[in-house]
Every structure is written in C-alpha cells, then in structure tokens.
Amino acid sequence: MATAQAAIKVRGVSHQFGEEGEQRFVRALADTSLDVARGELMCLIGPSGCGKSTLLNAIGGLMRPSSGSVDVMGKAVTGPLPRDIAFVFQESALFPWNTVIENIELGMTFQGVAKSERAGRAGQALEAVGLKDFARHYPAQLSGGMRQRAALARALSLETPILLMDEPFGALDEQTRMILGEDLSVLLARSGRTIVFVTHSLGEAVFLADRVAVFSARPGTIKQVIAVDEPHPRKPEFVTSEKFTALRNQLYGLLHDEIRKTVLQSGLGAAARQDAGPA
C-alpha cells in the first residue's frame, strides 16, 4: 500500500473511556495503525467490545481519540467531515418524522447541496438501492432491510469519497443480509468509493472486503490484515468457492482465540478484578 494513495491514515490511535480507577474505565483501543487505500473496501472484524466502532467513529470525527492521529484525504480529523465522509449506522438513524425522500434530501441540506440538485440526486440514490417506489413511505412503514437500503441511499446521495458503515446489516436476518451484501458489492464496484465496514460476520467480511483487519480482544488493536484477492462485483458463486472457504477459515482461526479471551474477560475477569480490590 503506497501511503501517498491512502484515503485514510490511522496512526497510533488509542482510546479509553473514563479515567483509570473509575468503575466505567475501559481501554477500548490500544495503539492502532491502519492505512486504507483510495477505492478500497476495508472490513473491520473482531470480538464485541474490541474497539472496531470506536475506531470507525474516530475516523469519522464523531469522537476524538485519547491519543494518536487520523488523517482523511490528507487532512487531520478534528470533527465531522461531511464533504468527505458519510455514515451508515447499525440502526439506520433515519428520521422517523420524515419520509424516505425527505430523509435523503435533508442529508443533502445539512451537507450544503444546492436545492436545485437535491431532488435529482435523491432520485438517483433511491434508484440505485432499488427503493424508487418507496420514496414517500415513512421509515416505520419499511422492513429492516429496506430501512438500511434507505440509509445507504442517504449516504450515497452525499457523494462523499469515503463511506463508513457500522454493522449496517447487523440487525437483519441472514437472507436479507446476503442479498444486501450482493447488491452492495455491485453498487460499490461502480462507485469507486473508499469504504470501511465494521461487521461481526466472517462471511460478510470475506464476501465484501478487499482487505479484512482482524482485531484482538480488548484493549483492541489490529492483529492481522488479510487480503481478499477477488475482483468486484463479487458473484454469488464466490461464496461456495474454495478460496472463500479457505479465507473464512483463516479468519475464524484468528478470531477464535480472541473471542475466547473476551468471554473470559467479561466473566472471570470481572470476578478477578473484584478480588484484587482497590490497588
């Protein structure tokens, strides 16, 4: 990875919540560095609580890490960068008081897109995610999968070079997830966007990613980065190929130990801390 081409540069980022000694003190991220090249789809995968979402929020400027630096498109990140970065959250965060089309146009209003352009871009985005007939529906009238499509359309309409997706399909059932994954791969192959995608699903990571960053247990840091050398858009047959299975198994091997550690931390770890008492 040539550094000059990197869309996102993460250098030595650590983050903790609360102060040492406090009950809520959590060391979420430890000394994490990562480059994401332009046009690359990077998946972040790891045990729960390993800091994947924290890293995503740090990249997007939604929070300042305790130490380290993040550069996006050559600029140091100190707050949200609405012209460079669009988010898709796990729970779609569509505004329930607006229709789908109003939600999409409102995003562009926030970003500062001229009024004359909004309707056209919103229509294109809806078309791209296959929701054209649902423009006038309210989020509550849509299924979970359709809501995430709408959230994706909102992010696409912002035409940012970078898309950050925080477990966007996490709340969906397996079938919906698969179809959305396939559609996303087709959609993104055309768009040339740089994407960071947080997921729990090994299959989803291998299917979508150019590279997968595997996190260690808390305090999280990147344990290994695995390349998935397969052109986009990915065909559904890719899932049944030997290459897919081999990569999936490799990821499983890397993650298995970390997930065990996490389980031990949350169960026995808490008991051990109590035994130790205030140091």
Place this chain on the structure above:
Amino acid sequence: MADTSTGLRRRDALASRLVQVGFLAAVIVLWYLAATRWGVNRLLLPNPVAVFDNLVDILRSGEYIDDLKVTLGELAAAFAISVTGGVTLGYLVSRSPYAIRVFEPLFAAIYAIPIILFLPLFVLFFGLGPASKIALGAAISFFPIAINTITGFGTVDRSYVTAARSMGASDYHLFRHVLVPAALPVILSGLRMGFTVALLSIIGSETLASLAGLGHRIVHLAESMEMARMFAYIVFVIAIAAILNAVVSGLEARGRRN
C-alpha cells in the same frame, strides 16, 4: 381477513358509542324521574325540561355572549403567556443536564400543589377582574407545558443528533429538523394538558371571586335561586369545554402526524 377485522372493530366502536349514549340517556331519565316523581326539592334539582327551555332561551337571546367573551379572553391570554413562558423556559432548561436535574423535579413538585389555594393572593395582587384569572390560569398551566418541553427536548435520541452532525448539520438545522420534530409529540401533549388545567382553573376561580365570566354567571344564578337557568349555563359551559378540548386534541393529533 382484514375486512372482517376492520368490520368487527367498527362494530365494537359503534357498540361502545351506543353504551355511552345510553348511559347519558339513563342519567337524564333518572334526573327527570327524580325531579317529577320522587319529590326531590325543585331548588336542588330542577326539571330537565325547564333546564332545556332555559338553554334554548339563553342561546336565542345571546345573553351569554358577554360572559363567554370574558372567559375565552382570559383563557386565550393565560394560555398565550404559559405557552410562551413554558416552552421557552423548558427549552433553555433542557439544554443542560444540570439544569434538568435541578428544575425538572422542582417543576414537577410545584405542579402537584393545588395552586388554586393561592387565589386570594392573586385577587389581592391583580384585583377581581380578568387579570387575576389570567395570572392564575397562566401560573397553573405553565408547569405541565414546561415539564413536557423539558422532557421532549431532553430525551431526543442521541443517534439522530450524531447522524445529523455527521452530515454537517448546523445548530439551526439541528434545532429545526431534529430537535423540534423529535420533541414535538411530547410538547403537544403538554400543551393539551396545560390548556385543560387553564380552562378548569379560570372557570373555577370565576365562581370564587370575579366580576364577570361564565363561572361568575353560574354562581350569580345560584345565589338568586334561579336553578333551572343555572343548570342550563352549566350545560352550556360543558358544551363549550367539550368543543375546545376536541379542537385542541384535533390540533395535537395533526401536529403529531406532521
């Protein structure tokens, strides 16, 4: 299936409507029997037919207009004051978690006090005229409005705020497109509650100490022993209150939808 269930629901609604009408009819029949057959003193319970005749006379002659104007004028002024004050103050308090912790319980505690007890003080300060009714009505309806405004603005889902900020929303955008629509349903029910207590306290205080207004008229008729006419005015006030509440609830439902 869907047709059957909406059909059933409609039949249920019709049935409960019939029970409600039947209940009212039964009360009127009992009232009539009590007044004509069971020998209840006419000074305590006038004949409903006489009450009806009086009501028709009141409506025809238009003698109610002056008192209605006074009462509605007081209500409008009191409500305008409490909405302005309650929403503004509620919003300001909601901006700081510390202020919420201080003022929310304080307002809730004051709201639980029967402020009507202070009516003599209000009369001393503002006189027997409309000013004391306006001040009392505004003071009483301020609290539900302020409390609901604090709750409405104070409990907006953080994820909406984060999403808006990530897309570059300015403070004005955030207020206009996120905070207000998110808080509106809770604020609207506060306004409805405030309207109801303002109406109750204004008519109530008119019956206790006043120079004009519908409440004043009712007490005046009671004191001159014109019971049938007094009952007719009570029915009139109930009808006015029902209409106003229907209008306010209708506006609330419409505001929620938008």
